[in-house]
Amino acid sequence: MFITALSAFDDNYIWAIQPAANANQVILVDPGAAAPCHHWLNQHNYQLAAILITHHHWDHTDGVKQLVQQWNCPVYGPANSSFTGITKPLHHGDSVDLPELKLQWQVIATPGHTLDHLSYFGHGTLFCGDTLFLAGCGRMFEGTPEQFHQSLRLLAELPAETRVYAAHEYSLANLRFAAAAMPGNAAVAAAQKRVEGLRDQGLPSLPTTLIEERAINPFLRADSVSEFHRLRQWKDRF
Numbered sequence: 001m002f003i004t005a006l007s008a009f010d011d012n013y014i015w016a017i018q019p020a021a022n023a024n025q026v027i028l029v030d031p032g033a034a035a036p037c038h039h040w041l042n043q044h045n046y047q048l049a050a051i052l053i054t055h056h057h058w059d060h061t062d063g064v065k066q067l068v069q070q071w072n073c074p075v076y077g078p079a080n081s082s083f084t085g086i087t088k089p090l091h092h093g094d095s096v097d098l099p100e101l102k103l104q105w106q107v108i109a110t111p112g113h114t115l116d117h118l119s120y121f122g123h124g125t126l127f128c129g130d131t132l133f134l135a136g137c138g139r140m141f142e143g144t145p146e147q148f149h150q151s152l153r154l155l156a157e158l159p160a161e162t163r164v165y166a167a168h169e170y171s172l173a174n175l176r177f178a179a180a181a182m183p184g185n186a187a188v189a190a191a192q193k194r195v196e197g198l199r200d201q202g203l204p205s206l207p208t209t210l211i212e213e214r215a216i217n218p219f220l221r222a223d224s225v226s227e228f229h230r231l232r233q234w235k236d237r238f
């Protein structure tokens, strides 16, 4: 599998998945804007085979209508979403099966940031939208601390080597918070150095890995709902 980051807005990543490098068929995750997708697909003469949506927010969905008009592809996403463009509604425990591309993802309900939020796990990759970020997690707009903590627990149990493709480049700000929340954590200091180096070169800091997140992510490491809630409230005003 081959994955490319398409940048949108200030700090969104739209992940473009191909079964192999230069494969003609592409799957897009959370195309909040159509223009960068059209540009990249046309530039390489690729075809859009499917869209995966993690949750209803506009910066993850606003490009869908225009892309579907051109490519007429299926749109996978949460069955309980307020976003109306989903043609393949999914529940926790379902899978996204694309046999012609030899690709399959497991659907994991991860409410907390929003109530409809889904994450997709397969082929050693996790597309987790705004649930889990490098050294951080999304804001708790709709869910409860119990839901969000449980969602992070589910993701933490995936294999350590899983590559985590989050939807935003928030890594440096998240690492500043992680350094405050976990003073003296050497893994956080090392991650800050690594991410600064990547960002200085204009490169994405993502994907991260679960093994890395278990070391540097205070939200993933929170061992109780109350600890998660305390951190989330602190980060909201940090």
Ligand SMILES: [Zn+2]
Residues within 6 Å of the ligand: 055, 057, 113, 130, 138
């Ligand atoms: Zn969001």
